[in-house]
Amino acid sequence: MQADQAGILDTQLTAQVVNHIRAKIEDGTLQPGDRIPPEREFAKMLKISRASLRTGIGYLAAMGVMKVRHGVGTFVSDGPPEIGKSSLGLLGALHGFKAWQMFEVRKLIETSLAALAAERGKEEHFTVLAEEVAEMYATIDDPAQYLIHDVRFHRTIAEASGNPILAALMETVSTALYDERRKTAERARDRKNSLEAHREIYRAIRGGHPTEARNAMERHLHSAESELAAEQSARVRKPRRERKAKQTVPA
Amino acid sequence: MQADQAGILDTQLTAQVVNHIRAKIEDGTLQPGDRIPPEREFAKMLKISRASLRTGIGYLAAMGVMKVRHGVGTFVSDGPPEIGKSSLGLLGALHGFKAWQMFEVRKLIETSLAALAAERGKEEHFTVLAEEVAEMYATIDDPAQYLIHDVRFHRTIAEASGNPILAALMETVSTALYDERRKTAERARDRKNSLEAHREIYRAIRGGHPTEARNAMERHLHSAESELAAEQSARVRKPRRERKAKQTVPA
DNA sequence: TGCCCGTGAGAGGTCGGACCACTTGAATCT
């Protein structure tokens, strides 16, 4: 488990900080929501400077393991797990990920999530799903509100799947995809179709039909992708600039 | 471009650094392999202290976007993309991810990868796959070497899938899973089975049969999981390594 | 009594600038 191997952590000291906290987490000394000592104290304990300690904490914060609150303290993250949620967008720009590739991943994950939810979902999840569908009906004319319930619907399915890793991955991909489309305004007709699709998904899941749930989700995402593509094709695309020499770039 | 989504970035200044570089990457000014100015210079340009700059760079490095090389410089990452590769293990410990959950994700991703590879793979990929299978034959009695080719085989399939995001996710999950089992010694008979499985997968992919490829991969991973479970259950009375010793903080 | 606001302790955030450690390649010695 001392997995710094491929890790190529910044340096010795940050690695020391990370391992120290990692150990505390793995043996249960530190649990979600717990607070670590003030930086000045902690630095003294570890016999390193405050700056180095902060580097290590920053690393953990970037991974989503720690949460720093100015003026309050530093805590172990206690919300739902996040895997590279904030980095996918940037990595996409860097490596030239295409929207269809992200969508392909999303479809893969969400269809499986739907199937798993149909298999393992509990009554409590079904209840929430039903509520969200109802809310979508109620907010069919309010795009912003509708979107909130749409997101919650998918998130609940993820939770019902019983696989938090898959749920986290869905969150990551969805977020990156959402950033891509944030500027596009959904059309009312799209929401109408979307609503129907969600109802189908809900029924398949509640009925305990994995394959149907998977197919319904597949159809839903497929049409969502088509709508998104249609909207985006109407927009101007900025081309990537060409650069050959690998040298220092002026700021 | 936009203000970082819900981005709970550490602070204003780190956000400034991240956005500055993000912008450069998004408009193509910075590309993989490029070097950014020396910290002292760069800090002066951005009119912030070197410490703050380093915080921002550390954040980007943690996300896998930047690569810092002591005594040389700081570069934009130029290898294959990584999504939370180093964080999954820690997040697993924190949120209590189970091995079966990780395996479930791995199966989902790799089976899809195999199917996609069968659809989209190019001759070059097939050639490499064939070579790796041959190497596996040759190293059937050398666990360490065998493992290397095993990994390369799967990695090549990922590349052949034409979806770098999915490939990166596979890498992430595999790494985390590998950390769990690094101590277990594979048995010769397992490698024998494994080898057969790889041959089947290879043939299905080369033949352009997505469904067969998916099924073959499914079978392969299923038996791999069983073997892993068998090995781990065999070592009862040894639940977790005791890292109490390391609690004493190596100074 | 009870609400409001000032205030200070404590926590993280930023700073600058000295000094250490690592890489690299040019200058020097053999």
Add this chain to the structure above:
DNA sequence: AGATTCAAGTGGTCCGACCTCTCACGGGCA
């Protein structure tokens, strides 16, 4: 020519001072 040395350049660490943000305590006022 080849091996060795060394200095410049770049990231790594440290110190210690000061700024900003939160929050709770407690006095003042209604």
